[in-house]
Amino acid sequence: MSHTAQAKKRSLRSLEWLNFFLADVQTGLGPFLAAYLASNGWSPGRVGYALTFGGLVTVAMQTPAGAVIDAVHRKRALLAASLGVLVAGAFLLMGKISTLKVYSAQFLIGGSGPFLAPTVAAITLGIVGAAAFDKQFGKNQAFNSAGNVFTALLVAYVSYKFSYRAIFIVAALLAIPAAISLSLVDSKQIDYSRARGSIQEDGHTKPEGLSALLKDRVLLYFLAAAFLFHAANAAMLPQLGEMLSKDNLKAAAPFMSACIIVTQLVIAGTAAWIGKRAAAKGRKPLLLLGFGVLPVRGVLYTLTHAVGALIAIQILDGVANAIFVIVSILVIKDRTQGTGRFNMAAGALATMVGIGAATSMTIGGLLIQHFSYRISFLGLAAIAALAFTVLFLAVPETLEHSIDRDLELPQPLTISGIN
Numbered sequence: 001m002s003h004t005a006q007a008k009k010r011s012l013r014s015l016e017w018l019n020f021f022l023a024d025v026q027t028g029l030g031p032f033l034a035a036y037l038a039s040n041g042w043s044p045g046r047v048g049y050a051l052t053f054g055g056l057v058t059v060a061m062q063t064p065a066g067a068v069i070d071a072v073h074r075k076r077a078l079l080a081a082s083l084g085v086l087v088a089g090a091f092l093l094m095g096k097i098s099t100l101k102v103y104s105a106q107f108l109i110g111g112s113g114p115f116l117a118p119t120v121a122a123i124t125l126g127i128v129g130a131a132a133f134d135k136q137f138g139k140n141q142a143f144n145s146a147g148n149v150f151t152a153l154l155v156a157y158v159s160y161k162f163s164y165r166a167i168f169i170v171a172a173l174l175a176i177p178a179a180i181s182l183s184l185v186d187s188k189q190i191d192y193s194r195a196r197g198s199i200q201e202d203g204h205t206k207p208e209g210l211s212a213l214l215k216d217r218v219l220l221y222f223l224a225a226a227f228l229f230h231a232a233n234a235a236m237l238p239q240l241g242e243m244l245s246k247d248n249l250k251a252a253a254p255f256m257s258a259c260i261i262v263t264q265l266v267i268a269g270t271a272a273w274i275g276k277r278a279a280a281k282g283r284k285p286l287l288l289l290g291f292g293v294l295p296v297r298g299v300l301y302t303l304t305h306a307v308g309a310l311i312a313i314q315i316l317d318g319v320a321n322a323i324f325v326i327v328s329i330l331v332i333k334d335r336t337q338g339t340g341r342f343n344m345a346a347g348a349l350a351t352m353v354g355i356g357a358a359t360s361m362t363i364g365g366l367l368i369q370h371f372s373y374r375i376s377f378l379g380l381a382a383i384a385a386l387a388f389t390v391l392f393l394a395v396p397e398t399l400e401h402s403i404d405r406d407l408e409l410p411q412p413l414t415i416s417g418i419n
Contacts, residue, residue, distance in 0.1 A: 007186050007188070007189060008186075008189050010184065010186070011127055011184070011185045011186045011189045012127065012128070012136060014181045014184035014185045015120065015123065015124060015127070015140065015181075015185055016139055016140060016143045017143065017177075017181040018120060018178060018181035018182050018185070019120060019140045019141070019143040019144040019147065020143040020144065020146060020147035020150075020181075021147060021174055021175075021178035021181055022083075022116055022117070022120065022144070022178050023143075023144045023145070023146075023148045023151065033050075033051065033093075036093070036165070036167065036168075037050065037097070037102065040097055050102050050103060050106055051106075053106050053107075053110070054106035054109060055110065055354065055357075055358060056110075057106065057107055057110030057111050058110040058111070058113050058114055058354060059351055059354035059358070061111050061113075061114040061115075062114045062347045062348070062350040062351040062354060063344065063347040063348050063350075063351050064347070065114035065115050065118060065347050066114075066118060066343040066344040066345065066346050066347020066348065066350075067343070067344045067347065068115070069115065069118055069119050069122050069196075069343040069347075070122075070340065070341060070342070070343040070344050073192050075119055075122055075123050075126065075190055075195060076123070076182055076183075076185060076187055076190070078115060078119055079115070079119045079120065079123070079182055080179065080182060082112045082115035082116055082119065083112070083116070083175055083178060083179060083182070085108050085111065085112040086108065086109055086113070086116070086175070087171075087172050087175045088108050089104075089105040089106070089107075089108035089109040089112070090109075090168045090169075090171050090172040090175075091168075091172065092104055092105040092108070093105050093165075093168045094165060094168050094169060094172075114347065114350060117144075118346050118347060118350070120140065121137065121140075121329060121343075121346065122196065122342070122343050123185065123190055123195060124136055124137055124140060125194055125195050125333070125342065126189075126190040126191045126192065126194045126195030127185075127189045127190055129191075129194055130194070130333060130337055133330070134275045134276070134278050134279035134330055135272075135275045135276055135279060136275070137275055137326060137329060138271045138272045138273070138274055138275020138276065138278075138326055139271070139272050139275065140271075141267065141271040141322070141325055141326050142267070142268050142269075142271035142272045144267075144271075145264045145265070145267035145268035145271060145322075146264075146268045148264040149261055149264045149265060149268065151174075152260055152261055152264070153261075154170065155167050155170065158170055193340070195342075195343075196340045196341070196342055196343055216335055217394075218335060218394075218395060218396060218398065219332075219335045219336075219345065221390060221394035222328075222331055222335075222391075222398075223348060223349060223352045224352075224390055225291070225387050225390040225391040225394070225395060226324075226328060226349055226352045226353060226356065227352040227353075227355060227356040227359075228356065228383055228384075228386055228387035228390060229291060229294065229324060229356065229384070229387045230352070230353045230356030230357045230360060231356040231359045231360045231363065231380075231383050231387075232294055232295070232298065232360065232380045232381070232383040232384035232387060233294055233317075233320065233321075233357075233380075233384070234356065234357035234358075234360035234361060235360040235361050235363065235365075235376075236297065236298060236317075236377070236380055237259060237260075237314075237317065238361070239364050239373065239376060239377070239380075240259075240301060240310065241259075243373045258311050258314075259310075259311060259314045259317075262311055262314040262315060262317075262318060263317045263318040263321060264318070265318070266315055266317075266318025266319060266322060267318055267321060267322040270318075270319070270322045271325075271326055274286060274322055274323060274326045274327065275326055275330075278326065278327050278330050278399070279399075282397045282399045282400075283327050283330055283331050283334070283398050283399055284391075284395070284396070284397045284398075286323050286327050287323065287324075287327050287328075287331075287391055287395075288388070288391065289319070289323060290319060290321075290323030290324050290327070291320070291324075291384070291387055291388040291391050292388055293316045293319055293320050294316075294320050294381075294384035294387070294388075295381040295382070295384040295385045295388065296381075297313055297316040297317060297320070297381075297384075298377045298380050298381025298384060299377070299378065299381050300313050300316075301377045302374045302377050302378060328349060329346060329349075330398075330399075331395075331398045332345045332346050332349055334398035334399060335398055360380065360383075363376075363379065363380070364376050364379075364380060367379045367380075
């Protein structure tokens, strides 16, 4: 094996562990913040406003962050800076909390999040190129989900043994191995043009304008389908936990943890296979499977309240999310290949996901308020069925489009050990 090939292999291994530790940091700062604020005497309304503020910052930053990632040559420096901002948010939450500190932390955490995973995806594309991206991105997501499981268990132990404040100390400490993993990624292996989805590798090719993306109807239909998917999906699990907590408050938290772990284990166990399958057989069959199980899941929630059965149903959540997280980025890569706008389009996808998730919470809450939990689950299932219909009718197989663009556009220079 040549020195260049060995350097590439080391960089990819470091990138996989970077995904693991980034998941640790983000998980530690995300889902447990509500419990931390509540334990400090914050009312549900105040907690909701703070979380909503952080979510709005994230949604507002997604597409601009994608444009910045496309434009910045030094991807590792951008990722390191974003990680530093995230840790700064964690430090603000360690001491005595106040409204100013909490909202400042949410601004930092919410503003840095849109730069983390997309920059890792861009670095991956810059190292392996479009042809090998599918397989490597699947591996990355397997490590990411394993990190989520590890952190969920670690945080549960730390918060029980010490206090909720210790969660943020753990999250900050886990940023250290993340930074070490990032430093071990060889910057010489990252091709700037490939990292933004450009075919040419001279580093000076001018990317296509935003209008070119807006003219891509397939891309727009896919973004609409992604919005509907998350408008159906996001509220299901929180709504289920809320419903169960009415009857048994103590059992609700362990149940939610079990559901999250089941979902992440499914993603960790299937992510690498999904990446390989998408490369060999195409995107659409997998997407139809992922979108198709979501309405089934919504209906099944109305048929039983047995804890064991509900946790088993979470396997469907794992299947749907594993496919969406991996294959949606592959679709974006297919539609933007050669345009130099991969990261901007990925940011637009993340924006649709964020808006869809916020919409889901609103729709689910209104249906519960005016009707019942059962009607809410059925309503969310109906939205999921609409998402499946849009995907089936309006979004063709995109892998063929990617191959066609490879044939039409000038081929990249071959660099020994990289291509």
